[in-house]
Amino acid sequence: MKSDCMQTTICQERKKDPIEMFHSGQLVKVCAPMVRYSKLAFRTLVRKYSCDLCYTPMIVAADFVKSIKARDSEFTTNQGDCPLIVQFAANDARLLSDAARIVCPYANGIDINCGCPQRWAMAEGYGACLINKPELVQDMVKQVRNQVETPGFSVSIKIRIHDDLKRTVDLCQKAEATGVSWITVHGRTAEERHQPVHYDSIKIIKENMSIPVIANGDIRSLKEAENVWRITGTDGVMVARGLLANPAMFAGYEETPLKCIWDWVDIALELGTPYMCFHQHLMYMMEKITSRQEKRVFNALSSTSAIIDYLTDHYGI
Numbered sequence: 001m002k003s004d005c006m007q008t009t010i011c012q013e014r015k016k017d018p019i020e021m022f023h024s025g026q027l028v029k030v031c032a033p034m035v036r037y038s039k040l041a042f043r044t045l046v047r048k049y050s051c052d053l054c055y056t057p058m059i060v061a062a063d064f065v066k067s068i069k070a071r072d073s074e075f076t077t078n079q080g081d082c083p084l085i086v087q088f089a090a091n092d093a094r095l096l097s098d099a100a101r102i103v104c105p106y107a108n109g110i111d112i113n114c115g116c117p118q119r120w121a122m123a124e125g126y127g128a129c130l131i132n133k134p135e136l137v138q139d140m141v142k143q144v145r146n147q148v149e150t151p152g153f154s155v156s157i158k159i160r161i162h163d164d165l166k167r168t169v170d171l172c173q174k175a176e177a178t179g180v181s182w183i184t185v186h187g188r189t190a191e192e193r194h195q196p197v198h199y200d201s202i203k204i205i206k207e208n209m210s211i212p213v214i215a216n217g218d219i220r221s222l223k224e225a226e227n228v229w230r231i232t233g234t235d236g237v238m239v240a241r242g243l244l245a246n247p248a249m250f251a252g253y254e255e256t257p258l259k260c261i262w263d264w265v266d267i268a269l270e271l272g273t274p275y276m277c278f279h280q281h282l283m284y285m286m287e288k289i290t291s292r293q294e295k296r297v298f299n300a301l302s303s304t305s306a307i308i309d310y311l312t313d314h315y316g317i
């Protein structure tokens, strides 16, 4: 957490309470937590294009609590960066609540990652293995609730589903009873990768909950977002890869407009985005609007100035 940002991040917009947004009856459009990608610069970009709520990338709570260096590199924010949810990987209630206390002046809430299926995360007791440990999830939620007294500070969870949906509903109901603010459901099991998303399961979960539910998985356009929202009856939708490919998606653009690429260049340069991250986002955004030959040239560029020259020559940016 950069110290110069710490003084400036008590955001006026924090008043835009996500819970109120969920109860507005409007579709709440959410940018997913994405390791390496959903950082401050990208969040700034998607907010410009109708994104209502952003998540940080997953941050390991234990490292965040122990190391100032980890804090500085993992969490940067500024005044316009809200509403904001900080997502943690955690398996220990005390460490998670310590991490939540550190970020609470700079965020609207925290989220517990209960969906990451990667082997390293599961081996550490993080991510999707938590859907099989409802008591631990409850402990973590309770501890954060007890330790963070800021009114309106949210504690949410992001889950995958079980093969046996009754277990997912049970987990969600237990989490709700403990005080979870909302639940995001990626409608796949921990084993599933490219199989179709089980929107029918998300609908059943929503029908069994009183708190807001966000649907996630395979949403690539505003039209699809509205459709998933309608068929699942949820309160919002969360998008990851669709926004990487087209950060203007929530504003209704079918593919990344040039204006959005221009905005990315401005925002990334202003915030000092490292070259690799700057380039990687552009490769995602330009995937659909460049030919194979153009990609070969563009993807091989190796400095920020070379990228800017390329964009100026080809797009007048």
Ligand SMILES: Cc1cc2nc3c(=O)[nH]c(=O)nc-3n(C[C@H](O)[C@H](O)[C@H](O)COP(=O)(O)O)c2cc1C
Residues within 6 Å of the ligand: 032, 033, 034, 035, 036, 037, 056, 057, 058, 087, 113, 114, 115, 116, 158, 186, 216, 217, 218, 219, 238, 239, 240, 241, 242
């Ligand atoms: C590059 C990348 C990084 C991700 N990092 C995280 C993460 O930090 N935390 C998390 O809960 N999910 C993470 N996910 C999963 C997404 O949040 C989302 O659940 C998943 O990609 C399905 O949504 P989509 O079909 O809109 O991409 C990541 C996904 C991608 C593609």
